[in-house]
Amino acid sequence: MSVSHLVPFLAVLPLGMAFLFVGLAHVRGGQRVVPGLAVLTVAANLVLATALIGVEVGPIFVGGWGAGKTLGIQLNCDGLAKFMAVTINLVALVSIVFALAYMRRFTKVWLFHALFLLMTGAMNGLVLAGDLFNMFVFLEIAAIASYALVGFGCEAEELEAAFKYLILGTVGSAFVLVGIGILYAMTGHLNMGMVAATLAKVGTTGPAVLLAAAALLGGLALKAAMVPFHAWLPDAHPSAPAPISAMLSGVLIKASGVYALARVVFNVLGPNAPLATVLMALGALSMVIGVFLAVGQWDFKRLLAYHSVSQMGYVVLALGAAADVLAVGGNRTVAGLCLFGGLFHLFNHAAFKSLLFLSSGALEQQVGTRWLKEMGGLARRMPVTSFCCRVGALSIAGVPPFNGFFSKLIIIVGLAMAGHPVLAALAALVALMTLVSFVKVQRYALEGEPAGDGAATAREAPLLMGVAMAVLAVICIGGGLAMVPLGAHLLDPAREVLLDGAQALKEVLP
Amino acid sequence: MKHAGMTSIVQNTTRLVAGFIAVFAVYIALTGHLSPGGGFAGGVILAAAAALVLLAFGGRRTQAVLSEGTCHVVDAAGALGFVAIALGGLGAGVFFANFLPLGELHRFASGGTIALANLAILVKVGAGLVGVLLALAVYGTARYVAAERARGESPDPFLEI
Numbered sequence: 001m002s003v004s005h006l007v008p009f010l011a012v013l014p015l016g017m018a019f020l021f022v023g024l025a026h027v028r029g030g031q032r033v034v035p036g037l038a039v040l041t042v043a044a045n046l047v048l049a050t051a052l053i054g055v056e057v058g059p060i061f062v063g064g065w066g067a068g069k070t071l072g073i074q075l076n077c078d079g080l081a082k083f084m085a086v087t088i089n090l091v092a093l094v095s096i097v098f099a100l101a102y103m104r105r106f107t108k109v110w111l112f113h114a115l116f117l118l119m120t121g122a123m124n125g126l127v128l129a130g131d132l133f134n135m136f137v138f139l140e141i142a143a144i145a146s147y148a149l150v151g152f153g154c155e156a157e158e159l160e161a162a163f164k165y166l167i168l169g170t171v172g173s174a175f176v177l178v179g180i181g182i183l184y185a186m187t188g189h190l191n192m193g194m195v196a197a198t199l200a201k202v203g204t205t206g207p208a209v210l211l212a213a214a215a216l217l218g219g220l221a222l223k224a225a226m227v228p229f230h231a232w233l234p235d236a237h238p239s240a241p242a243p244i245s246a247m248l249s250g251v252l253i254k255a256s257g258v259y260a261l262a263r264v265v266f267n268v269l270g271p272n273a274p275l276a277t278v279l280m281a282l283g284a285l286s287m288v289i290g291v292f293l294a295v296g297q298w299d300f301k302r303l304l305a306y307h308s309v310s311q312m313g314y315v316v317l318a319l320g321a322a323a324d325v326l327a328v329g330g331n332r333t334v335a336g337l338c339l340f341g342g343l344f345h346l347f348n349h350a351a352f353k354s355l356l357f358l359s360s361g362a363l364e365q366q367v368g369t370r371w372l373k374e375m376g377g378l379a380r381r382m383p384v385t386s387f388c389c390r391v392g393a394l395s396i397a398g399v400p401p402f403n404g405f406f407s408k409l410i411i412i413v414g415l416a417m418a419g420h421p422v423l424a425a426l427a428a429l430v431a432l433m434t435l436v437s438f439v440k441v442q443r444y445a446l447e448g449e450p451a452g453d454g455a456a457t458a459r460e461a462p463l464l465m466g467v468a469m470a471v472l473a474v475i476c477i478g479g480g481l482a483m484v485p486l487g488a489h490l491l492d493p494a495r496e497v498l499l500d501g502a503q504a505l506k507e508v509l510p
Numbered sequence: 511m512k513h514a515g516m517t518s519i520v521q522n523t524t525r526l527v528a529g530f531i532a533v534f535a536v537y538i539a540l541t542g543h544l545s546p547g548g549g550f551a552g553g554v555i556l557a558a559a560a561a562l563v564l565l566a567f568g569g570r571r572t573q574a575v576l577s578e579g580t581c582h583v584v585d586a587a588g589a590l591g592f593v594a595i596a597l598g599g600l601g602a603g604v605f606f607a608n609f610l611p612l613g614e615l616h617r618f619a620s621g622g623t624i625a626l627a628n629l630a631i632l633v634k635v636g637a638g639l640v641g642v643l644l645a646l647a648v649y650g651t652a653r654y655v656a657a658e659r660a661r662g663e664s665p666d667p668f669l670e671i
Contacts, residue, residue, distance in 0.1 A: 008596075008605040016593040022586035026579050063599065063606040073606075 004057040007077050010045055010085055014121030017041045018114040025110040035100055038113040042096050046089040052082050053489050059130055074130035074191055079493025084127035084259050087350050091250040092120045098358050098468035099243035112152060119145035123255040131190040132180045139256045143169050146252055149244045150236045161239035168232040175219030182212035192268050193505030200502055204269055216264050217278055224257025226282040226316060227289045230309045238301035242361020245301060249308040250354035254346055258315050262498060270502030271323035283317025284423055291433040300360045300370045311349045318342030318411045321418045326501055334417045339495045341410030348403040348479055352395035355472035359389035362461035368454040372444040379446040381458045386446045388469035395476040397435035403479025515568035524566035531559035539632035543621030549631025557639030569647040581641030588634030595627050
């Protein structure tokens with residue numbers, strides 16, 4: 001049995017464990033083993049995802065249906081899927097270790113772990129899915145688990161945010177399903193490679209394809225929280241428990257939003273000019289509007305949530321610029337540079353935004369508030385958390401030599417080379433605004449004098465939370481320097497899949 | 511004794527038909543590979559039988575027979591059974607591959623693992639939906655009744671489950 005036989009376990013192991021936890025919770029003493037098992041499951045997944053790097057895994061035909069069958073379920077474990085799987089499981093492992101300490105004050109912790117694994121497993125399945133319908137199914141599993149997790153605290157405000165997220169998320173999913181339905185009606189296939197091959201014959205500029213593209217782009221842009229579809233995110237992400245905020249902002253909007261968007265635009269529809277324009281417009285709007293909305297926030301987690309909108313804008317803008325270059329058959333190197341920057345920023349954002357959300361959770365738990373004006377002086381009282389928070393802030397603001405600097409630099413250079421100097425300048429300006437907003441965080445939360453009793457009596461976060469944050473801080477500091485090995489093993493194979501456009505999944509055809 | 515649920519006409523009719531509905535649900539699930547239907551449809555019909563019992567006898571009496579915790583465990587067992595069938599396929603080469611003899615076309619034993627998978631889905635969907643219905647019936651009415659009492663009004667006796 002080779003490692004490629006184990007690929008389905010990326011999705012199945014967490015799903016199976018999630019169901020097992022529900023059973024264990026009703027057995028005497030079973031609840032005590034749940035957190036440990038959850039950590040082991042996610043760790044095993046990370047090991048498996050890492051072991052898959054560099055291993056050539058062809059398409060896996062679930063149930064032995066074979067190539068060229070319209071009906072069979074197929075898993076594509078290509079470069080892009082491996083890159084996403086490593087990112088997802090890395091953030092999941094750190095978040096769940098953090099949750100071991102953080103979730104102690106909650107009840108029904110087993111339910112948290114079951115939902116957490118359900119969401120992680122669904123995201124793994126989503127990035128592996130080789131057909132549109134399974135992509136949709138896993139998108140929904142991940143989304144439904146996340147609706148429940150956003151409202152996990154069961155306070156009125158959290159339930160309201162979860163309900164808003166539920167309604168908007170379902171509307172987005174419905175649009176995705178409509179888009180998939182139109183493509184299925186047109187081509188008779190659901191397999192991404194076969195849909196791409198059929199579309200190449202009938203052309204991708206007909207009104208039906210454009211309608212499908214519009215539905216898919218709208219729905220997935222909502223999942224990715226692109227402006228103007230971002231309204232749910234600033235409520236949903238801050239309301240969740242901190243490890244879940246880290247998962248939602250760190251990987252969920254990437255897996256179910258940006259990844260699916262990239263897969264559909266590049267590998268199914270094939271990059272063309274109208275799609276590229278839409279992606280660039282969405283990206284630029286999110287990047288600018290997100291940061292301006294973030295600057296004025298005084299709620300720490302809400303501020304971070306708006307920055308997620310802004311930073312995802314960078315990624316989508318870079319993808320759009322690459323699609324724009326590829327659409328006219330332009331220079332492959334320039335498109336590759338944009339894609340490299342976008343994917344690298346996706347990885348970096350997963351690291352520093354998770355770190356920031358985890359540290360905001362640690363601060364909130366100690367101080368008892370998310371309001372920046374009521375914090376203060378925490379750098380002395382919580383040195384480890386504050387140090388990690390600062391590393392995250394410097395990374396997101398793009399200060400050298402942290403990882404965010406390198407990915408933003410590559411995106412800006414890529415944009416300029418792709419012939420969008422205005423957008424490049426805008427990206428640089430947004431980086432400056434991000435810095436301003438995080439200087440505010442540093443000033444009010446970490447420096448100065450304690451503004452309330454909570455801040456005056458805060459103590460350092462528990463060890464496990466500190467360890468989780470420290471791991472991400474190391475990735476943020478080392479990410480920039482590790483760009484070359486990361487690029488060679490993870491980013492380049494992922495970039496190649498997107499660069500090949502509609503040809504990428506043709507190998508599955510009989 | 512306080513009246514719970516609906517009149518004895520409804521209760522007796524429910525006693526009569528609920529079992530048949532449940533058997534029909536199992537039939538729909540087990541012949542899913544031969545005729546329209548399948549595990550999900552069967553599970554929904556099974557939950558419909560439970561909904562009938564819930565309406566006729568009220569939440570408390572239904573809960574005494576079938577608690578939410580039981581629904582959790584049965585639901586998880588169904589899902590784990592489905593995962594086990596998928597993993598059994600791994601033994602036959604690929605994930606989800608059929609590892610049972612295929613049998614003769616149009617006969618009951620002709621679907622390989624499909625009938626087993628439908629059975630697992632029946633258990634999963636049935637128990638899951640019954641759990642949802644129980645939760646809605648018990649917590650929903652409990653809150654409503656408490657709110658009515660808080661306003662000083664006497665709530666509808668039907669809701670005193």
